[in-house]
Amino acid sequence: MLSRLLKSPKPISSLRRLSLTTQKNVIFKSFAKAVPTPSGSFAQYMMKQMWKHYLRDPQKTAIVNVASPSQKMTYGDIYLQSLSVASFLHQNDFRHGSVAAVVLPNCCQYVPIIMGIGLTGGITTPASPIYTEAELTTQFNDSQAKIVFCLDLFLDATLEAVEKSPSVKKVVVLRAFPDSIALPENPMVIDYLDVKKVIPETDHSMIEINEERDMFILPYSSGTTGAPKGVMLTHKNLSTTVVNFDHAMAHDVFGDFDPPYDGFNESQLIFMPFYHIFGFGSLMGALNLGATIATMPKLDLELYCKTVQDYKIRAAMVVPPVMVAFAKHSCVDEYDMSSLEILVSGAAPLGKETIDMVKKRLPNLKHVFQGWGMTEVCMIATIPSLKNPTKPDSVGRLMPGFEMRIVDPSTGKSCNKNEIGEIWLRGKQIMLGYLNRPQSTAECLDDEGWLHTGDIGYADDTHQVFIVDRMKELIKVSGYQVPPAELESLMLTHPKIKDVAVIGIPNERKGEVPRAFVVKSGDVTEQEIEEFVASKVAPYKKLRGGVVFIDEIPKSPAGKILRRVLKEQK
Missing domain, CATH: 3.30.300.30 (ANL, C-terminal domain)
Structure with a gap:
């Protein structure tokens, strides 16, 4: 259908108007029922989950850095270290609504740091560790970050940014290696090794959270179509996304695994940066299930393939560049990747041609799916389903809790099925708005709660969603x-x-x-x-x-x- 529409002798704008006179507001809804979501603090919920996983298997590895396998943590390690981080923050006047910037590559400590921040009622604003001093300065000042967590390898750029960021009071430094160089003698700089030693002393369960209004995380959009903006995501956004995502993946995407899919006994490979919503959401979903998470500081394709082999990865979330590498890179043939049964690609459109090439390279693959989402919807809005098979170029159907309209951008009127327009979304996963940018918020989030995504696509007769491209592109x-x-x-x-x-x-x-x-x-x-x-x-x-x-x-x-x-x- 997509190719027929795009190759039509008429402009797309003409195609979109075919049935506008007969359709007023065509609203697509998810066929799946939403899973009950926990109330209150998302951090408190996740801590309960991790404690449960620890009691089930105290020795189970929760997360491991496959680039340096000695760096790993159990669920018990994460739980206790999260409490230490929270108490350290409380001792440093970090309170409900305070912001901490986390400028780290993927690492095991990422988890207790963000959980510790969340336990205080604080907000995590994640940033790329390879940001320049200017980029960090912009984010620190816009978010009014009070404390910064960073890696010693990137300390110089961080401190340069801190000098221009009056809100920052402390910089907590993690060491890339045990024998790393000594930290500078600066009263603002604290060694994370000392943070880990803090004895938990505050009952963080007494902190009241307004789940609908209080932010848990403040990621900054990538800026592919403009300057980065702080996306305000609440505790409710996260809890709704995580429990529904895990349920949908287990029942709809991994439904024909043999032996059956069991999140607790699975290993998940997450290479996407935790500071990006795709990586962060995947991390939270894996922790919620109690999986063993294999991660790496940056994508290394050979290490990725080796990890699939060593950890017997059965399903993986990927992005198009990895799919292209699977299709064309020689190292794919050097490792046993026969355990890999399902790939789910997101973050950017993926062509059927690339999917076909990957299937030829990895013959044990049962399915290659696509999902679709964005930071503003707290990671993911559509997901494939084995129960209702999706077409190769589809990104699946709506996740539970979402409503969707396809709208002609030139008239603002609804499009019918199989008509191309801008995708609008509404649901409990939608952001509060952009921090300090009321005009930008008003431009994409209307009074009825519809998020104007800027993505062009359509829905077919079976409510499968197809993404054509970004409207601005x-x-x-x-x-x-x-x-x-x-x-x-x-x-x-x-x-x-x-x-x-x-x-x-x-x-x-x-x-x-x-x-x-x-x-x-x-x-x-x-x-x-x-x-x-x-x-x-x-x-x-x-x-x-x-x-x-x-x-x-x-x-x-x-x-x-x-x-x-x-x-x-x-």
Whole structure:
């Protein structure tokens, strides 16, 4: 259906208006019932879950850094260390509503730090450890962070940012290695080893939490389409997402595992950054189930494949760059990945062609699914289902608790099934808004609670959702709209193209035309690529903007193509 709509001789805007006169407000709802969610503090709920896991198996590994396997923690370790972090924070005048910035790569200590912050009624604002001093300064000041947790390897940039951030009172430093260099003699700097020694002394269960209004986490959006903004996510947002996500994955996605899926006895491989909502949500979901979490500070494909082999990973959450690597990288053949039965890809659109290539490389795969979400919906909004099979290019159906409208952006009227428009969402997982940005909040979150996602897509007759592209990224060629993701998916089938990104560039006659930035994996010319695409698409989708060869496609940590970077260098 998608290819037929996009190759129609009429512009998409015309297609969208076909039935507007007969449809007023077409609202799609989830077929699945929502799971009862815990009330009150999300941190308190998670602490109870982890204590339960500890009692079930005191020796069970909760999380391990596979890049340095001696770094691991049990659920009991996490529980006790979380209480120490919370007491340390309380001793340093960190209270309900205070903000702590966590500037760390994936590591075992990430969990007790965010739990300790949450137990005080405080808010975690996660940031990338490779942020520059300017980027950290912006986030520290915008969030009014009071305490910063960082790694010693990135301490210099952190302290430079702290000097320009009056709200920050303490910097807690984690050591990358036991024999790391001595910390600077600075009254603001505290060794995390000392934090771990704090004896818990405060009853944090007495702290009152307004689950609907109090923030648990304040992630900053990636900025792929603009400046990063603090996304206010509440305790209710997190609890609703985590329990429904875990239930849906266990019953709908992993339903045909043999032996049956058991979260407590599974190992989950999470490489996505914990400071990104995809990684953070996956981490919380795995902790809720009591799984053993294998993580790594940054993506290393060879280590990833080895971990699948060593931990017998049966299902994995991935992003498109990993799928492309599975399809094309030689190291996939060097490890036994036969345990892998299901892959679920998110964060950016994934073409059917890439899925087919991955299935050929990993013949034991039963399913490759796609999900869809964003920071503003607390990770995920749609999910696939084995009970109601999804089409390869679908991102599944709505998660429990969500409502959806497809809206013509030019008229504001609802679209019917199979008509393309902007996706709007409503539900208990939707953010409060953007911190300190009432205008930006009003632009995407209306008075009726609908989040205007900026993603273009449609729902078919069975309520499966299909994502076409970001509204701001569609290339407008003579009135026709060309989704970059469609051309990228096609070009990745070329044996000599390793990676690709497509943007629109100005054209006096047509408005915009597509240009491809290509990473080669063999000897290929611009003309060969242009002819390859021209032979497979409608005339208005041809690469009339040309082909540019580059060494690497710029991407966010979540795998989204940073098209703004390409537009700046075109």
